[in-house]
Amino acid sequence: MAGLKSILPAILGRKITPTNVYRGILDLTPLRKAFVWLKPERAITTVTPVHSEIEIVSFPCPHTPGVKYFDVLPGERGLRRVSDFGTPEDKQALYERIERKHETKDYLSRAMRVVLLENVDVFLPEGTVTLNGKIVEEACTSVRTALRPSYYLDRMRLKKFKIPGDRIFLPILHWRAYGHWTTDLLTRIDTLERCPEVPKVPYLFPDNPAQFHLASLKAAGITEDQLDRRPPGRYRVERLWLPVRIMEHNNTHPKAFEWLRKRILPNVPLTRSGRRVLISRADATWRRMVNEDALMEALAPWGFERIILGKLSWEDQVRVFAEAELVMGPHGAGMASIVYSPPNATLVEFFTPTLIDNTFVFCAHVGGLKHGVIFGEDVGRDMHIPVEKVLAILDEIGLSRA
Numbered sequence: 001m002a003g004l005k006s007i008l009p010a011i012l013g014r015k016i017t018p019t020n021v022y023r024g025i026l027d028l029t030p031l032r033k034a035f036v037w038l039k040p041e042r043a044i045t046t047v048t049p050v051h052s053e054i055e056i057v058s059f060p061c062p063h064t065p066g067v068k069y070f071d072v073l074p075g076e077r078g079l080r081r082v083s084d085f086g087t088p089e090d091k092q093a094l095y096e097r098i099e100r101k102h103e104t105k106d107y108l109s110r111a112m113r114v115v116l117l118e119n120v121d122v123f124l125p126e127g128t129v130t131l132n133g134k135i136v137e138e139a140c141t142s143v144r145t146a147l148r149p150s151y152y153l154d155r156m157r158l159k160k161f162k163i164p165g166d167r168i169f170l171p172i173l174h175w176r177a178y179g180h181w182t183t184d185l186l187t188r189i190d191t192l193e194r195c196p197e198v199p200k201v202p203y204l205f206p207d208n209p210a211q212f213h214l215a216s217l218k219a220a221g222i223t224e225d226q227l228d229r230r231p232p233g234r235y236r237v238e239r240l241w242l243p244v245r246i247m248e249h250n251n252t253h254p255k256a257f258e259w260l261r262k263r264i265l266p267n268v269p270l271t272r273s274g275r276r277v278l279i280s281r282a283d284a285t286w287r288r289m290v291n292e293d294a295l296m297e298a299l300a301p302w303g304f305e306r307i308i309l310g311k312l313s314w315e316d317q318v319r320v321f322a323e324a325e326l327v328m329g330p331h332g333a334g335m336a337s338i339v340y341s342p343p344n345a346t347l348v349e350f351f352t353p354t355l356i357d358n359t360f361v362f363c364a365h366v367g368g369l370k371h372g373v374i375f376g377e378d379v380g381r382d383m384h385i386p387v388e389k390v391l392a393i394l395d396e397i398g399l400s401r402a
Contacts, residue, residue: 046138190255202228205230351373
């Protein structure tokens with residue numbers, strides 16, 4: 001019964017498929033304890049001095065000495081800030097989440113580095129990198145996911161291949177998740193370009209990229225002919241050039257966000273400015289606003305547009321955020337495009353007691369934006385957002401009517 005109770009919350013908002021049930025049974029029930037070799041101290045290794053530099057260590061694990069790496073930029077320190085707009089109760093609720101998760105009121109981003117790994121295994125499409133059988137911590141966007149028994153069994157079933165010579169790799173666990181791709185993976189191209197030792201070699205990449213992968217890579221200067229696209233498999237790479245993870249507890253290196261704007265926006269022509277946008281999740285299976293029509297009616301005097309990001313190309317999604325002065329809507333991966341918004345813009349996120357995340361508070365403040373927060377109520381897997389709170393925050397921001 002305990003195992004069943006742990007599975008059900010995890011599959012809320014997801015399709016109930018044989019794969020998801022299989023993962024739930026392996027990863028979320030006592031059965032996972034049988035995989036004793038997937039403990040962090042046994043299954044993970046670091047190859048740079050990251051654990052001696054950052055204050056908060058996600059997973060204590062041993063260090064593998066002797067791996068060659070190149071320092072690019074040191075980490076930068078900053079202060080975690082409370083949201084700029086919202087009721088005192090809502091702002092405090094979100095900030096308490098930050099304090100519980102991060103333990104400190106300031107942060108130190110990871111340093112920018114490139115690692116040269118020899119004779120390592122890369123698992124596609126998942127993106128895990130292993131050295132001598134151990135997961136390379138600096139390669140992961142989520143160590144916790146890489147340690148799940150279901151992912152381990154998936155890796156062990158893959159066919160083995162060899163790739164001679166050099167390849168560059170953007171570690172792509174969660175690579176289908178737009179938010180992770182934007183804030184933690186695309187940004188690593190900046191690290192590569194700052195490192196003169198990195199050779200001009202192909203990028204190792206899965207063979208079924210999404211439209212946003214190819215479009216964003218092209219805007220960043222990486223064309224399709226630079227991608228060595230491979231089917232699912234376990235690839236032993238002779239020399240792998242790896243830009244290490246620069247995000248620590250959602251704290252991506254500020255210089256990486258600066259690079260994103262400078263590199264991407266000139267390749268996505270803008271046609272207007274001052275847009276006011278309500279992000280709709282009407283095409284999603286959860287986090288929808290059950291009173292969305294009422295919200296739009298209330299926002300009409302201020303000239304708000306209703307946008308469903310899932311119906312837009314990557315270029316058009318970037319354009320929406322880059323042209324906006326105010327974006328509001330439920331927290332979700334699509335909000336990652338806030339990194340392309342102008343420094344004077346405002347992001348207002350909708351949360352509920354069961355949906356709290358501070359990722360884009362950090363993104364907004366690092367990018368010079370203001371951040372607002374509104375807590376609504378859970379309605380099953382969806383949410384109800386009080387109209388009066390929305391109108392109050394517009395008044396607090398000082399937004400003029402259209």
